[in-house]
Amino acid sequence: xxxxxxxxxxxxxxxxxxxxxxxxxxxxxxxxxxxxxxxxxxxxxxxxxxxxxxxxxxxxxxxxxxxxxxxxxxxxxxxxxxxxxxxxxxxxxxxxxxxxxxxxxxxxxxxxxxxxxxxxxxxxxxxxxxxxxxxxxxxxxxxxxxxxxxxxxxxxxxxxxxxxxxxxxxxxxxxxxxxxxxxxxxxxxxxxxxxxxxxxxxxxxxxxxxxxxxxxxxxxxxxxxxxxxxxxxxxxxxxxxxxxxxxxxxxxxxxxxxxxxxxxxxxxxxxxxx
Amino acid sequence: xxxxxxxxxxxxxxxxxxxxxxxxxxxxxxxxxxxxxxxxxxxxxxxxxxxxxxxxxxxxxxxxxxxxxxxxxxxxxxxxxxxxxxxxxxxxxxxxxxxxxxxxxxxxxxxxxxxxxxxxxxxxxxxxxxxxxxxxxxxxxxxxxxxxxxxxxxxxxxxxxxxxxxxxxxxxxxxxxxxxxxxxxxxxxxxxxxxxxxxxxxxxxxxxxxxxxxxxxxxxxxxxxxxxxxxxxxxxxxxxxxxxxxxxxxxxxxxxxxxxxxxxxxxxxxxxxxxxxxxxxxxxxxxxxxxxxxxxxxxxxxxxxxxxxxxxxxxxxxxxxxxxxxxxxxxxxxxxxxxxxxxxxxxxxxxxxxxxxxxxxxxxxxxxxxxxxxxxxxxxxxxxxxxxxxxxxxxxxxxxxxxxx
Numbered sequence: 295x296x297x298x299x300x301x302x303x304x305x306x307x308x309x310x311x312x313x314x315x316x317x318x319x320x321x322x323x324x325x326x327x328x329x330x331x332x333x334x335x336x337x338x339x340x341x342x343x344x345x346x347x348x349x350x351x352x353x354x355x356x357x358x359x360x361x362x363x364x365x366x367x368x369x370x371x372x373x374x375x376x377x378x379x380x381x382x383x384x385x386x387x388x389x390x391x392x393x394x395x396x397x398x399x400x401x402x403x404x405x406x407x408x409x410x411x412x413x414x415x416x417x418x419x420x421x422x423x424x425x426x427x428x429x430x431x432x433x434x435x436x437x438x439x440x441x442x443x444x445x446x447x448x449x450x451x452x453x454x455x456x457x458x459x460x461x462x463x464x465x466x467x468x469x470x471x472x473x474x475x476x477x478x479x480x481x482x483x484x485x486x487x488x489x490x491x492x493x494x495x496x497x498x499x500x501x502x503x504x505x506x507x508x509x510x511x512x513x514x515x516x517x518x519x520x521x522x523x524x525x526x527x528x529x530x531x532x533x534x535x536x537x538x539x540x541x542x543x544x545x546x547x548x549x550x551x552x553x554x555x556x557x558x559x560x561x562x563x564x565x566x567x568x
Numbered sequence: 569x570x571x572x573x574x575x576x577x578x579x580x581x582x583x584x585x586x587x588x589x590x591x592x593x594x595x596x597x598x599x600x601x602x603x604x605x606x607x608x609x610x611x612x613x614x615x616x617x618x619x620x621x622x623x624x625x626x627x628x629x630x631x632x633x634x635x636x637x638x639x640x641x642x643x644x645x646x647x648x649x650x651x652x653x654x655x656x657x658x659x660x661x662x663x664x665x666x667x668x669x670x671x672x673x674x675x676x677x678x679x680x681x682x683x684x685x686x687x688x689x690x691x692x693x694x695x696x697x698x699x700x701x702x703x704x705x706x707x708x709x710x711x712x713x714x715x716x717x718x719x720x721x722x723x724x725x726x727x728x729x730x731x732x733x734x735x736x737x738x739x740x741x742x743x744x745x746x747x748x749x750x751x752x753x754x755x756x757x758x759x760x761x762x763x764x765x766x767x768x769x770x771x772x773x774x775x776x777x778x779x780x781x782x783x784x785x786x787x788x789x790x791x792x793x794x795x796x797x798x799x800x801x802x803x804x805x806x807x808x809x810x811x812x813x814x815x816x817x818x819x820x821x822x823x824x825x826x827x828x829x830x831x832x833x834x835x836x837x838x839x840x841x842x843x844x845x846x847x848x849x850x851x852x853x854x855x856x857x858x859x860x861x862x863x864x865x866x867x868x869x870x871x872x873x874x875x876x877x878x879x880x881x882x883x884x885x886x887x888x889x890x891x892x893x894x895x896x897x898x899x900x901x902x903x904x905x906x907x908x909x910x911x912x913x914x915x916x917x918x919x920x921x922x923x924x925x926x927x928x929x930x931x932x933x934x935x936x937x938x939x940x941x942x943x944x945x946x947x948x949x950x951x952x953x954x955x956x957x958x959x960x961x962x963x964x965x966x967x968x969x970x971x972x973x
């Protein structure tokens with residue numbers, strides 16, 4: 295087996311009373327393309343944020359192979375958040391260069407690496423344009439270029455093809471596959487099982503904050519005694535999915551009462567009152 | 569430069585580049601403060617002068633009602649800039665009762681009616697006018713000037729007729745010599761005193777208000793646009809992030825305040841040539857202490873605003889918190905203007921916000937009181953540190969990664 299790059303050791307994450315992620319153990323090996331699959335609110339983004347060091351685990355730890363806490367070794371990670379996080383008043387190149395500078399990469403080196411991947415993604419000619427007018431696909435590709443600029447050991451992608459047209463989604467998937475072939479490690483969150491099946495060589499199914507299954511597609515079929523991954527997924531996530539939790543802090547009593555004052559009732563509620 | 573320094577510089581530089589690319593913000597935070605004082609001090613008086621000239625050029629119609637008008641008053645009225653017509657006095661008990669003539673004033677047939685009636689040796693009069701009409705008010709002002717002139721002449725004539733000296737009778741107390749020579753304060757000190765009444769107010773309010781927009785944009789704005797998450801995944805600490813953003817906001821605010829002061833100095837220079845105000849005499853030490861006070865104040869204010877804005881989930885939420893927060897500066901600033909600096913107790917120089925404002929007032933008047941300087945320097949440094957600590961705590965919050973988008 296390839297060496298372990300990143301380890302999640304008994305890590306959990308709570309937000310007040312809400313358990314976003316229950317205790318998780320996960321080893322990520324070099325060269326793996328891991329698909330984190332789950333419905334909205336399953337805990338994929340929370341897990342990615344733990345892996346990128348943006349969140350600290352409530353219990354347990356996330357470590358790199360040399361025992362360093364992930365928070366202290368972010369330079370080895372490349373992150374593409376769900377909404378890309380590009381600055382509209384900067385050009386694509388300026389967005390990339392900004393991250394490169396914080397990673398301590400020289401402008402020349404950053405440009406060389408950017409051009410290498412930009413040519414693969416068909417972005418070489420638009421690097422000087424402000425990202426304000428970019429399509430969702432162009433934004434996603436720019437964010438990918440930005441995440442790759444410092445040659446990270448692990449690439450973390452949060453729903454990288456969500457909202458993309460067919461061609462753009464395919465380009466992104468091809469790049470991920472290519473990175474995998476070159477020995478790169480990618481963690482790829484998606485709620486599309488079929489997409490994970492096409493791109494990833496290991497699938498982690500997350501549901502209601504728990505890892506329900508972890509293995510190659512064949513191992514998942516074997517584990518669930520099913521013929522298709524979709525059936526396996528349904529079998530593993532049969533219980534009702536919870537709504538998104540970590541972003542929605544419960545309202546205080548006062549806020550709840552105040553908001554209620556200006557919230558009209560639905561026709562159903564009016565009917566019930568009468 | 570250390571790696572940390574490089575990251576802080578990269579963050580600050582990116583924030584400034586983004587800021588400069590929005591021309592509306594540049595206009596609001598940099599151009600307006602530069603032009604505010606010159607417009608206020610130079611153009612406003614010019615506007616007033618032009619308005620006054622326009623009023624002087626007005627032709628006003630005055631109707632004089634009276635039967636036995638003194639000849640010299642009639643002469644003065646005819647020689648004035650009033651357009652006079654005469655008619656007999658109507659039969660009325662009180663001259664000031666507008667009954668009968670109200671409509672003529674309202675519809676603008678005449679701008680003013682002057683009623684005169686001789687009652688033995690007293691000339692009784694009333695002026696009917698319409699206070700909501702510029703034309704009528706101007707007529708009233710000119711009419712009063714004529715009446716005052718006639719009254720003065722008549723008073724002097726009657727005193728002389730009684731065998732008295734009018735000057736000795738009317739002006740028994742007289743100043744001897746040039747009044748302006750009697751004040752031992754130099755014109756520079758007087759200018760410092762005058763400026764100390766509003767420069768601290770302007771500096772503090774502008775420092776606070778000009779930092780609001782960039783603070784919100786760089787914190788709550790980033791949260792709302794979802795750009796903060798990508799930033800938090802980078803190998804920079806939250807303190808580096810805070811420092812980079814603080815540097816950017818402080819630079820913008822500093823430039824805004826400097827431009828405002830430059831505009832103010834330009835306006836003062838212009839006024840100084842017209843003898844309205846002199847250049848204030850402030851020593852180099854006082855000037856350096858003044859800059860230090862503003863710097864400490866800016867550290868505190870910017871850190872405080874960044875902290876409050878970072879707590880907010882959206883630009884709207886941050887705006888609704890920081891907008892009214894200007895009052896935190898405005899009230900103490902107004903209060904400080906009325907505090908008497910002579911014999912002031914030292915504790916005032918330890919009160920948040922008030923301390924810097926009082927320090928600015930004293931320094932503009934070129935007063936360097938060692939005890940006061942120590943108190944405001946120590947207290948301001950402590951407040952700045954406190955605000956920076958609070959900001960650091962807000963930046964270390966885990967929930968800042970979540971955004972409305």
